[in-house]
Amino acid sequence: MYRSGFANRSDDEPRAALAALAARDALIKLWPRAWSVPRFRAFTRKVDHVKRAVITGITGQDGAYLARLLLNKGYKVFGTYRRTSSVNQWRIQELGIAEHANLELVEYDLTDQGTSIRLIEQAQPDEVYNLAAQSFVGVSFEQPATTAQITGVGALFLLEAIRMVNRKTRFYQASTSEMFGKVQAVPQSEHTPFWPRSPYGVAKLYAHWMTVNYRESYDIFGASGILFNHESPLRGREFVTRKITDAAARIVRGRQELLELGNLDARRDWGYAEEYVEGMWRMLQTDHPDTYVLATGPHRIGARFRQSRLRRGGLAAVLAGAGHRRGRRGCQGPSARAHQPALLPSRRGRVTDRRCRQGAHRIGLGSAHLAGRPVPHDGAGRSGARRA
Structure with a gap:
């Protein structure tokens, strides 16, 4: 599942740093759980100052834009994709980042706790952006159990992996305005009561409250972004x-x-996806985690x-x-x-x-x-x- 992400370092780096990186990569191959040793993690931070991020659902609209944003900021990005016969990469290809030296695609199963733990152990991310979900409201009525497992429990597995491996990892949960459902106030804010009306909204609400709970109970930096509709040329034709x-x-x-x-x-509040993913990144750069609503204001x-x-x-x-x-x-x-x-x-x-x-x-x-x-x-x- 994991391939070394350091083979593409520039040749003008000091030889000592290159030797340290090679030694670290060799040790990882021999002993993948080396990441669990605090002194080993401290050593890697000294020889590698590049911030690392995991993006689940990188092949989607938001995932592709977020990957480009982070790569432009100098991140090493691990993008996850589902186990399918072929990986749908047209969005990251359209953005010109598919062959980027600092982008690595990783096969990942949201519904498997062990896979989540291995992902965090091996990627050792500074930030995790959980964008993957079964995100079609109509399908959620046909497959409520699958939607709950992927969209709701999948987020819990990532949070638990962070708690077990490295609690300093910052976590972003992609929440949705569908959680408001039968709205109790107009306009909605971070303090508006939730009343989801679909299995998708309920699953997202579960992931949202688990993020808040891990933030409060385990002191994990968990931010939740409640995003209203946001569009772009990368939006799927089914929308x-x-x-x-x-x-x-x-x-x-x-x-x-x-x-x-x-x-x-x-009536919908429509925004622009590329601006919204910058909002996601900004949420994880603050001093304290919180819950945020991203919207343009007027509805159409x-x-x-x-x-x-x-x-x-x-x-x-x-x-x-x-x-x-x-x-x-x-x-x-x-x-x-x-x-x-x-x-x-x-x-x-x-x-x-x-x-x-x-x-x-x-x-x-x-x-x-x-x-x-x-x-x-x-x-x-x-x-x-x-x-x-």
């Missing part, structure tokens, strides 16, 4: 913002005729988001439905259909759900501006960590 921009580009190129979306009444209605993001590309859309609810299976909100303008007249005024009192309204949409960069800096100048 609504990327789904819109990808479909818009395909419609413009004639590869797709129609884009249908669900509830446009949903789905229809307005689509209109403002796609105005210039020559597409048109029909916004159908007034969002009235009727009965158990009533309309949950207006839906959107995006078309080429030439196709619009034949569809205008079409009623798509007989359970709802619906009208049809034409709104201008465009795609050219965002086909290459789907989401700009929504939170520029406003996002940041607010201390509890």
Whole structure:
């Protein structure tokens, strides 16, 4: 699982330092648990001043951006990935860091306590960023037990590994606004009560409270970042913002005729992912661990988001439905259909759900501006960590 991370040191380092590094690496190969000896750890700190970080879920949007940020700051980064037939590296390749000398990819199983302990023993990180999770709300209803094991208990295993191996390691837990669920106050802050409404939200809340508990009970530097929605060009196509921009580009190129979306009444706080990962890093640079909310402040209605993001590309859309609810299976909100303008007249005024009192309204949409960069800096100048 572990490969030496020091083979790529520059040749102009002093020979004594290189010899010390080689001796240390040789000892690790012969005796992996050498890291558990305090004097050995002290020795390695003297010959290696590079900060080390573990990022679980490095192949995701946040993990890739965070890896680039830390590499640019001179960190040695260990990025974990799941045991699959192929590693999905397109994000780190897109950012140009896949072959970085200080980046090492490590196979890791979040659901195995022993693997977590070995990871901390062998990487000896100064900082651990736990970004890996089963993060799809819909899937969490289909697989609640798996979601709980990966998203909730996986964080506990990392915290316990830190407690057993090196309590000075700083830990960041990626929490989520889904923990608020049925919101009790608007806007939400670090002091807003939690009321999660999905297995995903519940699992994240468990990981959050375990982070707080290890902080208070074992004096571990555990910071929890409650992040609202944050987007980027690296966002997966299964998420609504990327789904819109990808479909818009395909419609413009004639590869797709129609884009249908669900509830446009949903209100979201959308920020920019690259700014948010800097917030994660800043949380671990403070003197004392805490819980933080990262958000831009204003929330956006789905229809307005689509209109403002796609105005210039020559597409048109029909916004159908007034969002009235009727009965158990009533309309949950207006839906959107995006078309080429030439196709619009034949569809205008079409009623798509007989359970709802619906009208049809034409709104201008465009795609050219965002086909290459789907989401700009929504939170520029406003996002940041607010201390509890």
